[in-house]
Amino acid sequence: MRAFNLQPKPLTLTERLADLAVDALIDEADLSPKPALVDRRGNGAHTDLHLSLMHASALSLWPAFKAMAEAAIEFGEVGLPLREALGRIGRDGEQTMLATTNGVNTHRGAIWALGLLVAAAALECTNTKASAVTLRAARLALLADRYAPRPLSHGAQVAQRYGARGAREEAQLGFPAVIQRALPQLKLSRAAGHGEQNARLDALLAIMTHLSDTCVLYRAGETGLQTMQLGAQAVLDAGGSASLAGRRRLHELDQQLIALNASPGGAADLLAACLFIDRIDSGDGIFQGAF
Template sequence: MHALNLQAKPLSLAERLADLAVDALIDEADLSPKPALVDRRGNGAHTDLHLGLMHASALALWPAFKEMVEAALNIGEVGLPLREAIGRIGREGEQAMLATTNGVNTHRGAIWALGLLVTAAALQPKFIALCAARLALLDDCYAPKPLSHGAQVAQRYGARGAREEAQLGFPSVLQRGLPQLHKSRANGHGEQNARLDALLAIMTELADTCVLYRAGEPGLHAMQRGAQAVLDAGGSASLSGRRRLHELDQQLIALNASPGGAADLLAATLLLDRIERDGIVQGAY
């Protein structure tokens, strides 16, 4: 066959959604300057993470996201068979992630959030978050029972952890992240600033269990108040907002408080935004 006649094979829906999930994770990691998080400037409040590791971790999760979508298409409905299937795939994806990162937890929370969303997008493209919530409410009897750090902190402080956030239909994404992303874009703030503002909007009210685990309630209050101060000053596109953002970054690093939960929800925000903008579905969420 002549080389000029070669055409790229169209991507399947599973491949397209897996691509978007990985893109969302990489876009979140690259976004700079994020307060106390890994980005293009450095490691934030982390000693075991860096940007290259975040990229490698995201790429290692592509097969798991693809397999989740395929499971949704094969099973065809929300129910225990699908919940148990994506639970198994997610645990296998986590092992692939840990093998890539030499045991460092880079994206455990993101596997849960983005895995639910790509699965739901294959089933209910008009109501992705609602479908994801229905899946999250089902109990996977095969899931291991030991409490994660996030679950322990959620119990101690009465905070809503990643599981509850999904079960409620991702309110931090739909009520704060996406509206702020759209608002900042409409105001001409530029894409990177709009994404930073979306992260900050999520941080203003989220009881981030990563922050609570690392810095307790003082760290959480510093995160929430500081994020609101940036937005009140005009957001990350303004000079005053950038000054507040730098202050928040330094304060959270000093407290060893890295808002990893908010970062996962920003990735979920970017995923839902990209699913609609790329034309896979219209009027999603």
């Protein structure tokens, strides 16, 4: 009798990219203590979200991310056919997410951001440097999907009302909150020996210092946005989340945002994008000879 072959089947490129996208969402959810966001401590400013729901939502999106990567490989170039395929897959993925969460919007913004980045990475897997991937994602985001629903999301409505940059514009500009703020802070905090969890918290705070987070604007207006931005900067100025003074400021910010019912969900989505980009930009050969 021949022994069973217990060697795991190598992952395809599309499976690996889907894994990394889901991992980024779960890592973002687990990161603690995040100000007014769902984490291992509790629900933050939310009444309809909890950590296990965030995990279930992230896992439900794996097929959509895989399909987006497959579409990128199939079409092979940035163009309207790929853009519209991504939109269709993203909308299907959103319905799967909503069925999993009983109608709660857990990751709508993340589907947009990570979907673009997954497709951009799959388009040219030999060049997954952060700047190259975000540029390809921006070129996709600039294309208009003729089949996209016309009613504006809450985030888009708020962006119009306040003249803020929404998730769409952030992607169209190549994710500046990630490239210019989150990734540099992540690397800076790592280099200072602050530990991975503190480095990720500092990256989130770096995003929050300048982002016009439409989730915060929708829930708490300009007062909430100013509280978020100034509070996040105060944490970093105090030494970041690895310092005692920074932790005190972080606790204060958490309490202030919860009191305002202001949850920085847009910043959380961009942190997940940062973690995804960080992994494919690491230069450890993830996409070379691993499939």
